[in-house]
Amino acid sequence: MRVLLVEDESALGEAIKRVLVNENYVVDWVQDGLEAWHYLENPWTEYTVVVLDWLLPGLSGLELCQRLRFQQNSLPILMLTALGQPEKRIEGLDAGADDYLVKPFVMDELLARLRALQRRSPQVQPQTFSLGNFSLDPASSTCSVHLLEERTKTLALTRKEFQIMAYLIQRPGQIIAGSKLRSQLWDVDSEAMSNVVAAQIRLLRRKFDAEGCVCPIETVRGKGYCFSI
Template identity: 50%
Template sequence: MPLRILLVEDEAELAGAIQAVLRAEQHIVDHLAEGLGAWSLIRGELATYNLAIVDWMLPGLSGPELCRRLRGAGLTLPVLMLTALADTSHRVQGLDAGADDYLIKPFAMEELLARIRALQRRQPNYRELLLRAGPYLLDPAESCLTVQEAVGSTRITLSAKELQLLAYFMEHPREIIPGARLRSQLWSLEDDPISNVVAAQVRLLRRKLASHGLPSPIETVASKGYRFEPEP
């Protein structure tokens, strides 16, 4: 499933490369270049992250100190530590500070993605890749939605943002979800905060379903948000 990831890395070139790889995997990535800002962001709960990728040497607050603050606050956010310090004592120090895994620079992006998948599988709320709600079956690996109908099924290819949006709705069926919550979870903090991206994306998703002759399971609840109703 797509994750919301906080990347805390002060090397601009490396940070850009990591963001590109993660976004190609359909993850949502927020990037900060220093530790204190990351601590304030996580503590402020502006967004709920599934994973943090944290460099060891950061201005303001080091990676290990950020981990210690997270664990001291009782936060269980998985942390993957990045560092050029390869000796055993530093690995032990990082893990003891609260990091869940450790990746030594330079590293292959394939290994980074594998470590992220491994951390995801360790989570107690890990789900199989397929999401099902009523007649709707979502396959994130294939970026497609299959809708079972009385006389057969319809398969629809989704864009990355359509996939993220529909997955979030299917994880919260029948729940009224405010637009602000959808935006905070599914869009980067770098996006324009006053833009109407949520309503626009919901319209696009409804339009795609309609183009296949299907009604939309996403209801607009006046002044409150949206609700995914899997059963007609």
């Protein structure tokens, strides 16, 4: 899942990003409301949720919510704020926020609220992924391959390997260009080289081969990659 984190407090923003990345989220972190709006308008990047502070320079979180909803954009929004009064919560929810978290908060609650958004928002990817003989477990970053005679092999994946598998397993049969995978699964501040996707998929295939399993990711020459079963 790709998250746009909009938080102008540096220490808090760094802490939230670190926690989310450790949970296999791809995170773009910005500290200004206008910059966040430019990110949201970028047609090359698809976000699945916004974690949004209320008080921001440039453009407030409330104004960002209103702009998105005015455009009929149903992107899930989790609002963060130090304004905990009931009337402020109502104002934030009425502006279009899906949930509201008052500062200070513990990171476990933030993660729980994101999981709740996942469960009730159809455009947000599910917490588990299964297709054919393959299933992915985000909690352990593993892929289970279900073989004949009720045997199962479980492969430990790196964070990026898991993200590639999760992105493709949700789009079975679709050919996804390497540039699309790179734009969706590497944050905008990374300096990922043009061949980084191909390199990651080669490592994935070696991992499957070492376990005597067929990797479900197929290369379609000149077009990209697809999850094939």
